[in-house]
Amino acid sequence: GAVVSQHPSRVICKSGTSVKIECRSLDFQATTMFWYRQFPKQSLMLMATSNEGSKATYEQGVEKDKFLINHASLTLSTLTVTSAHPEDSSFYICSALSPGTSDNEQFFGPGTRLTVL
Amino acid sequence: GNSVTQMEGPVTLSEEAFLTINCTYTATGYPSLFWYVQYPGEGLQLLLKATKADDKGSNKGFEATYRKETTSFHLEKGSVQVSDSAVYFCALSDGGTASKLTFGTGTRLQVTL
Numbered sequence: 001g002a003v004v005s006q007h008p009s010r011v012i013c014k015s016g017t018s019v020k021i022e023c024r025s026l027d028f029q030a031t032t033m034f035w036y037r038q039f040p041k042q043s044l045m046l047m048a049t050s051n052e053g054s055k056a057t058y059e060q061g062v063e064k065d066k067f068l069i070n071h072a073s074l075t076l077s078t079l080t081v082t083s084a085h086p087e088d089s090s091f092y093i094c095s096a097l098s099p100g101t102s103d104n105e106q107f108f109g110p111g112t113r114l115t116v117l
Numbered sequence: 118g119n120s121v122t123q124m125e126g127p128v129t130l131s132e133e134a135f136l137t138i139n140c141t142y143t144a145t146g147y148p149s150l151f152w153y154v155q156y157p158g159e160g161l162q163l164l165l166k167a168t169k170a171d172d173k174g175s176n177k178g179f180e181a182t183y184r185k186e187t188t189s190f191h192l193e194k195g196s197v198q199v200s201d202s203a204v205y206f207c208a209l210s211d212g213g214t215a216s217k218l219t220f221g222t223g224t225r226l227q228v229t230l
Contacts, residue, residue, distance in 0.1 A: 043121070049217070093161070106218065107160070108153075
């Protein structure tokens, strides 16, 4: 149980276009999801906390107009990278908080590799 | 702010060798500490955790002890297997819950026959 999926697993786009990444909790409802970004050989950096039915909370230094987050249902959160540029190329990972586990454990998706040409 | 430092990889070991992956942290208060593992093509999975000083987390033969005096949470396993090959992340969370995790850079472990 407690499976989180991401789609797509990898995407290549042209500079200036927008890309949407989906994060789904497959067998549980998640009121809270997190979006992380990972650069090569670096740690996962929390970008934002996504709460169902409300605005996302962004970490310092993350442009909310650049990285649009929508958590419209208890099983789906989306991250849209708007007007993507090569510096946005990265590995994006989501996680979902499961309130049914001890310490509200986070369950992670497999990640999405974004390459902006 | 909070930070986690873990040893750089890759770590290459022969099967049945002893494993140690070092992890130290900086945090205010009393964080909870975690080790996550990421197998190829999969998402991060919680391997073990400890929520207070001197706690020992253990799972699948892996162990880590929360050492407040040295601000460390080193991961150990007495005898690694090829199937343990993965990337291991040390992480901490304020307040004792698994929200807002701060991660280390990850250490890749490669176990060979």
